[in-house]
Amino acid sequence: MENILDYTLEELSNWMKDNGESAFRAKQVFSWIYKGVWIFEEMKNIPKSIGEKLNNHFYIGIPKIIEKFESDIDGTQKLLLGFKDGNLIESVIMRYKHGNSICISTQVGCRMGCTFCASTLEGRIRNLTSGEILAQIIVAQNQLGERISNVVLMGSGEPLDNYDNVTKFLELVNADYGLNIGQRHITLSTCGIVPRIYELADKESSITLAISLHAYSDEIRKNIMPVANKYTIKEVLDACKYYVDKTGRRITYEYALVSGINDSADDAKSLSKLLRGMLCHVNLIPVNEIKENTLKRPSKKIIEDFESILKDEGIEVTVRREMGNDINAACGQLRRSYIETQK
Numbered sequence: 001m002e003n004i005l006d007y008t009l010e011e012l013s014n015w016m017k018d019n020g021e022s023a024f025r026a027k028q029v030f031s032w033i034y035k036g037v038w039i040f041e042e043m044k045n046i047p048k049s050i051g052e053k054l055n056n057h058f059y060i061g062i063p064k065i066i067e068k069f070e071s072d073i074d075g076t077q078k079l080l081l082g083f084k085d086g087n088l089i090e091s092v093i094m095r096y097k098h099g100n101s102i103c104i105s106t107q108v109g110c111r112m113g114c115t116f117c118a119s120t121l122e123g124r125i126r127n128l129t130s131g132e133i134l135a136q137i138i139v140a141q142n143q144l145g146e147r148i149s150n151v152v153l154m155g156s157g158e159p160l161d162n163y164d165n166v167t168k169f170l171e172l173v174n175a176d177y178g179l180n181i182g183q184r185h186i187t188l189s190t191c192g193i194v195p196r197i198y199e200l201a202d203k204e205s206s207i208t209l210a211i212s213l214h215a216y217s218d219e220i221r222k223n224i225m226p227v228a229n230k231y232t233i234k235e236v237l238d239a240c241k242y243y244v245d246k247t248g249r250r251i252t253y254e255y256a257l258v259s260g261i262n263d264s265a266d267d268a269k270s271l272s273k274l275l276r277g278m279l280c281h282v283n284l285i286p287v288n289e290i291k292e293n294t295l296k297r298p299s300k301k302i303i304e305d306f307e308s309i310l311k312d313e314g315i316e317v318t319v320r321r322e323m324g325n326d327i328n329a330a331c332g333q334l335r336r337s338y339i340e341t342q343k
């Protein structure tokens with residue numbers, strides 16, 4: 001059985017033709033799925049005979065909402081989603097004045113091993129397929145009853161470690177009969193898999209690239225991000241320059257502030273020097289403390305000082321606005337606590 005959400009319109013149209021049906025049925029089926037009809041027999045303009053053929057070959061891979069939390073502070077919703085094979089992931093819906101945004105996962109777990117991150121503690125369980133990445137938005141939009149207009153690939157997983165499925169997802173999410181979310185409304189966050197950044201650039205992609213930099217030197221970066229042993233900061237930044245040249249898109253550098261590791265005034269100055277002259281934006285993320293390690297977030301004063309040094313040095317910077325603080329919304333914590341209570 002295949003997940004029908006892994007198919008593009010063209011692929012499903014061809015499948016229809018190969019199975020003796022008209023190609024236009026493909027669009028009808030997808031329209032129902034986006035409207036929230038997830039059983040072939042309930043699709044009113046689809047004849048029973050086609051429904052049966054579909055049922056013999058496909059399932060509609062919409063995950064179940066296992067738990068849902070909603071923040072009283074800002075309306076942020078966190079969904080714990082379960083796939084057919086029992087694997088769990090998290091998606092977070094953030095509600096801004098300019099529209100709804102969703103943070104989705106690209107893998108179950110992650111094998112990148114960043115020391116501060118809860119998603120990587122048990123390694124990578126498996127990749128999500130393009131349809132499974134997409135389905136997070138479909139199910140979220142449906143239960144919300146409002147359009148979701150922005151997507152960030154910042155949930156669990158390393159998107160560029162699941163390159164083929166993620167790039168196919170970028171095609172699916174853009175479909176005008178479906179979610180119709182353009183690449184400019186999508187941000188992909190990566191720890192910096194250099195060859196894949198070049199590949200994305202060569203596709204003339206117009207998504208926003210966010211790079212998890214987290215340090216100005218390879219030495220410091222290696223302490224918190226194993227991927228730094230594979231690619232140097234220079235290699236990452238060269239790939240980013242290529243991306244900017246090819247796409248004209250400004251890059252976001254994410255910088256998780258960890259007390260005593262990368263948060264000093266000297267760190268801020270060295271970071272400014274590193275990024276000076278680049279088309280970029282720095283997003284400071286006070287680290288979310290997790291119980292599995294002892295990393296601490298810096299004081300408010302240190303965070304503000306760090307920000308103002310970057311500003312004074314002419315670097316565009318913001319501190320990540322925290323949302324859903326009352327619902328444990330950050331970084332893989334919900335899935336872990338759920339799995340622990342089930343044990």
Ligand code: SAH
Nearest residue numbers: 116117154157158189190191212254287288
């Ligand atoms: N694999 C991708 C997506 C990861 S999550 C990447 O590395 O970019 C998105 C961002 O959250 C990354 O910048 C990641 O480094 C950061 N992050 C992960 N755990 C965190 C924590 N406990 N506190 C603050 N930021 C965290």
